[in-house]
Amino acid sequence: MGVMTESNFKHRISHWSRHLLDQLLPPRCLACGGGVQDAGRICSDCWRQLDFLQGPACACCGYPFDFGSDGALCAACLKSLPPFRRARAALRYDDGSRHMIISFKHGDRTDYGDFFAQLLSQASQGLELSSALVIPVPLHKQRLRKRRYNQAAVLAQNFARKKHFDYIPDMLVRHRYTPPQEGNYACRKRNVAGAFNIREKCRQIIAERAIIVIDDVYTTGATATACARLLKQAGAGSVDILTLARVC
Numbered sequence: 001m002g003v004m005t006e007s008n009f010k011h012r013i014s015h016w017s018r019h020l021l022d023q024l025l026p027p028r029c030l031a032c033g034g035g036v037q038d039a040g041r042i043c044s045d046c047w048r049q050l051d052f053l054q055g056p057a058c059a060c061c062g063y064p065f066d067f068g069s070d071g072a073l074c075a076a077c078l079k080s081l082p083p084f085r086r087a088r089a090a091l092r093y094d095d096g097s098r099h100m101i102i103s104f105k106h107g108d109r110t111d112y113g114d115f116f117a118q119l120l121s122q123a124s125q126g127l128e129l130s131s132a133l134v135i136p137v138p139l140h141k142q143r144l145r146k147r148r149y150n151q152a153a154v155l156a157q158n159f160a161r162k163k164h165f166d167y168i169p170d171m172l173v174r175h176r177y178t179p180p181q182e183g184n185y186a187c188r189k190r191n192v193a194g195a196f197n198i199r200e201k202c203r204q205i206i207a208e209r210a211i212i213v214i215d216d217v218y219t220t221g222a223t224a225t226a227c228a229r230l231l232k233q234a235g236a237g238s239v240d241i242l243t244l245a246r247v248c
């Protein structure tokens with residue numbers, strides 16, 4: 001058993017007390033705290049603020065189009081086709097979704113897990129897969145220590161359970177501590193290229209598999225590209241990217 005530090009202890013206590021309160025109080029909207037019918041969901045006002053990316057989009061990266069034609073690619077994908085097959089996101093990353101995603105990422109709000117998995121599950125219909133191997137984009141261990149959990153792993157685990165897909169939490173390792181993702185595409189690409197590795201013990205299960213890489217937000221596609229390139233080089237049959245939200 002690991003050593004329980006003071007902060008760890010406080011964290012556990014706050015987790016238990018929140019769990020206990022959840023049992024005793026009427027269900028609350030995850031986002032605004034208003035009353036809702038079912039626990040672990042958001043209210044209709046918060047729901048209306050979300051922009052669901054269900055319309056026409058780039059066949060590869062999922063960039064939304066005003067009007068669609070099947071199989072059309074956006075300018076960026078036409079210029080340089082990404083190594084992943086498709087990237088799909090549930091929501092536009094905007095004022096309506098940002099605060100939920102940030103509190104999930106930094107605010108210890110893992111109670112969002114099941115709700116977000118539901119959104120990912122809907123967005124995954126665009127991937128047309130009946131079976132897949134689901135993996136999260138990893139955090140560097142230094143950042144994991146600070147945050148206590150990898151938000152992408154919470155998403156991936158809940159999503160895989162919902163879809164009855166295989167789940168491997170540690171197939172990819174982030175061995176380089178990259179600064180928080182800022183700056184333009186070229187800068188981010190430099191930061192993440194070569195930041196990941198495949199864990200040796202996982203190599204033999206990649207061959208020919210359809211792999212879904214899960215992350216919270218698709219920003220420039222640099223992370224998705226780095227992960228997909230690595231998995232394709234290791235023999236993956238296909239690599240798709242599924243995120244909660246997308247900057248667009």
Ligand SMILES: [Zn+2]
Pocket residue numbers: 029030031032033034042043044045046047
């Ligand atoms: Zn609400």
Ligand SMILES: [Zn+2]
Pocket residue numbers: 058059060061062063073074075076077078
């Ligand atoms: Zn595209």
